[in-house]
Amino acid sequence: xxxxxxxxxxxxxxxxxxxxxxxNALCDVNVEIRRGEYVAIMGPSGSGKSTLxxxxxALDRPTxxxxxxxxxxxxxxxxxxxxxxxxxxxxxxxxxxLPTLTALENVQIPMxxxxxxxxxxxxKAKELLASVGMxxxxxxxPSKLSVGERQRVAIARSLANDxxxxxxxxxxxxxxxxxxxxxxxxxxxxxxESGVTLVVVTHSDEVAARAERVIHIRDGQVVEDSHIxxxxxxxx
Amino acid sequence: MWFSTFLLKNLLRRKTRTLLTSCxxxxxxxxxxxxxxxxxxxxxxxxxxxxxRGIDIVIVERGVLDQLSSDLQExxxxxxxxxxxxxxxxPALVELMGYTDPNTGNTINVLLQGWxxxxxxxxxxxxxxxxxxxxxxxxxxxxxxxxxxxxxxHAGDTFVLNEEELEVVGVFESFSTFESGGAIMPLKGLxxxxxxxxxxxxxxxxxxxxxGAPTVAEVAEQINQLKDNEGRSxxxxxxxxxxxxxxxxxxxxxxxxxxxxxxxxxxxxxxGMLNTMIMSVVERVREISILRAIGxxxxxxxxxxxxxxxxLSAVGGVLGAxxxxxxxxxxxxxxxxxxxxxxxxxPQVIFEGFLLALAVGMIGGLFPAYRAAQLMPSEGLRSE
Ligand SMILES: Nc1ncnc2c1ncn2[C@@H]1O[C@H](COP(=O)(O)OP(=O)(O)O)[C@@H](O)[C@H]1O
Ligand SMILES: [Mg+2]
Numbered sequence: 001x002x003x004x005x006x007x008x009x010x011x012x013x014x015x016x017x018x019x020x021x022x023x024n025a026l027c028d029v030n031v032e033i034r035r036g037e038y039v040a041i042m043g044p045s046g047s048g049k050s051t052l053x054x055x056x057x058a059l060d061r062p063t064x065x066x067x068x069x070x071x072x073x074x075x076x077x078x079x080x081x082x083x084x085x086x087x088x089x090x091x092x093x094x095x096x097x098l099p100t101l102t103a104l105e106n107v108q109i110p111m112x113x114x115x116x117x118x119x120x121x122x123x124k125a126k127e128l129l130a131s132v133g134m135x136x137x138x139x140x141x142p143s144k145l146s147v148g149e150r151q152r153v154a155i156a157r158s159l160a161n162d163x164x165x166x167x168x169x170x171x172x173x174x175x176x177x178x179x180x181x182x183x184x185x186x187x188x189x190x191x192x193e194s195g196v197t198l199v200v201v202t203h204s205d206e207v208a209a210r211a212e213r214v215i216h217i218r219d220g221q222v223v224e225d226s227h228i229x230x231x232x233x234x235x236x
Numbered sequence: 237m238w239f240s241t242f243l244l245k246n247l248l249r250r251k252t253r254t255l256l257t258s259c260x261x262x263x264x265x266x267x268x269x270x271x272x273x274x275x276x277x278x279x280x281x282x283x284x285x286x287x288x289r290g291i292d293i294v295i296v297e298r299g300v301l302d303q304l305s306s307d308l309q310e311x312x313x314x315x316x317x318x319x320x321x322x323x324x325x326x327p328a329l330v331e332l333m334g335y336t337d338p339n340t341g342n343t344i345n346v347l348l349q350g351w352x353x354x355x356x357x358x359x360x361x362x363x364x365x366x367x368x369x370x371x372x373x374x375x376x377x378x379x380x381x382x383x384x385x386x387x388x389x390h391a392g393d394t395f396v397l398n399e400e401e402l403e404v405v406g407v408f409e410s411f412s413t414f415e416s417g418g419a420i421m422p423l424k425g426l427x428x429x430x431x432x433x434x435x436x437x438x439x440x441x442x443x444x445x446x447x448g449a450p451t452v453a454e455v456a457e458q459i460n461q462l463k464d465n466e467g468r469s470x471x472x473x474x475x476x477x478x479x480x481x482x483x484x485x486x487x488x489x490x491x492x493x494x495x496x497x498x499x500x501x502x503x504x505x506x507x508g509m510l511n512t513m514i515m516s517v518v519e520r521v522r523e524i525s526i527l528r529a530i531g532x533x534x535x536x537x538x539x540x541x542x543x544x545x546x547x548l549s550a551v552g553g554v555l556g557a558x559x560x561x562x563x564x565x566x567x568x569x570x571x572x573x574x575x576x577x578x579x580x581x582x583p584q585v586i587f588e589g590f591l592l593a594l595a596v597g598m599i600g601g602l603f604p605a606y607r608a609a610q611l612m613p614s615e616g617l618r619s620e
């Protein structure tokens with residue numbers, strides 16, 4: 001376990017209102033995530049978990065408030081695209097692999113934005129697939145892979161550009177318990193070995209149990225954060 | 237994996253649509269190449285026939301659209317010949333007459349040129365059968381090789397035109413496809429046959445060159461001012477060969493028709509491309525958002541959509557160019573067309589057609605690419 005205390009990403013009075021339907025998806029959220037932390041985000045469906053991820057990962061802009069990454073405001077960054085491609089990785093519940101590309105090709109997709117020459121891209125993708133135990137399935141199409149294998153390929157893809165911050169939005173939501181266990185093992189390995197900061201949205205207590213910290217969200221607000229003493233953060 | 241490999245794989249997901257869109261571009265580009273190529277070869281054929289013989293100026297009647305409808309007094313040739321700077325000038329008559337094949341009943345148009353039997357225009361001619369025209373020939377005709385093949389006539393045969401029985405004295409081959417596809421008669425004979433004695437359609441002029449000789453423009457100006465003995469204008473319009481060719485009505489018409497048809501074809505091809513690329517973006521909304529979320533910049537999305545449409549159009553361009561070359565070479569083998577055009581398309585026209593294909597791809601892909609770039613990267617996190 002590394003001892004880390006510098007803040008990687010932090011929100012200040014973060015709110016998000018979706019104009020269509022006038023939904024207050026997030027209200028005045030203040031959280032801090034430290035470098036190297038493994039954080040689980042829990043909460044009922046529709047409570048704003050995915051919205052929070054998309055704010056933290058610069059997929060969407062907040063209605064008000066601010067997100068700071070390594071102390072810098074996202075809103076004043078010259079290119080969020082570039083920030084995302086260099087610093088952020090995403091793993092989704094439904095994997096979202098490209099159906100006509102093999103595992104090896106899928107992992108290379110984010111690398112088009114890097115300066116790696118084509119041979120290195122393939123080599124790096126092989127390495128990543130090996131690290132998730134998929135060396136034997138390099139040239140398989142997603143349709144020929146089990147769901148667990150697809151998620152492993154997706155994890156390899158999320159690591160393509162060496163992100164410092166990896167998000168998972170219910171990454172085990174479509175998996176059976178045994179496969180989910182395997183994926184969680186991968187996340188744990190990643191966290192322990194490469195020091196990636198992990199923020200994983202989940203419904204599952206097993207996932208939460210693996211994390212160092214659990215943030216509970218309800219109706220767009222943080223209602224509990226295990227990192228800070230529960231007594232002080234419980235909001236009425 | 238190369239980025240281009242990725243684009244190809246995307247296109248191959250919808251093979252039929254990809255093929256049809258490319259075919260749309262191919263038709264547009266092919267039409268353009270074929271028509272522009274033909275009209276260009278039409279123009280070049282005319283011009284090179286003049287230039288090879290050293291003809292500097294062509295005189296026709298002022299105010300007519302075409303040499304075929306020009307009507308000038310043959311004796312104007314003497315006024316022109318007397319001008320300083322003129323080396324050679326002679327009368328020429330051009331007529332278009334229908335020839336009906338007695339066996340098949342098919343009628344084809346024959347471009348007939350009436351020349352003096354000692355005309356300087358016989359330069360660069362090859363008599364491949366029989367003999368050239370001679371002094372005293374009257375009801376005689378020299379057939380161009382293409383025409384001779386089409387009508388299956390040889391030296392010594394009789395050729396009936398306008399109910400007049402003509403003797404085929406020889407068969408010639410000219411570097412000019414126009415001439416090889418037509419026929420040449422003694423001026424007097426053609427005048428008699430078309431009931432216009434003493435009348436011609438134009439005068440080719442060869443100038444003196446060298447130090448002190450007047451320029452082409454100066455001589456042309458002189459010719460335009462010419463009056464007969466009674467002080468009436470001879471109504472001559474003299475133009476340098478190149479200008480004459482470009483201004484000739486049939487060539488202008490051919491260019492204009494080619495251009496119009498091509499524009500329509502390109503417009504239709506462009507709409508097809510636009511439609512395909514919009515559909516392709518709409519189908520992949522979520523996928524494109526995911527690509528953004530996993531690290532793609534907007535510019536990469538734009539490159540993907542534009543790249544795909546450029547590949548589609550480049551494939552279409554190649555197909556179209558091949559189609560055009562094949563089509564034109566087949567077309568120019570038809571008896572009705574053979575005399576007027578070569579089957580060769582200038583490489584430059586093919587190149588321009590290919591650029592046009594890319595332009596179609598660019599224009600058809602820009603808007604869809606812009607739309608794709610506007611998609612939010614957060615789409616992948618929305619619950620389905
Ligand atoms: N793009 C959107 N447009 C409109 N409303 C949205 C959009 N995304 C999410 N919402 C709404 O915002 C709320 C929070 O959604 P979300 O963050 O996806 O919750 P969770 O991930 O916790 O299930 C929900 O009420 C949802 O319907
Ligand atoms: Mg969600």
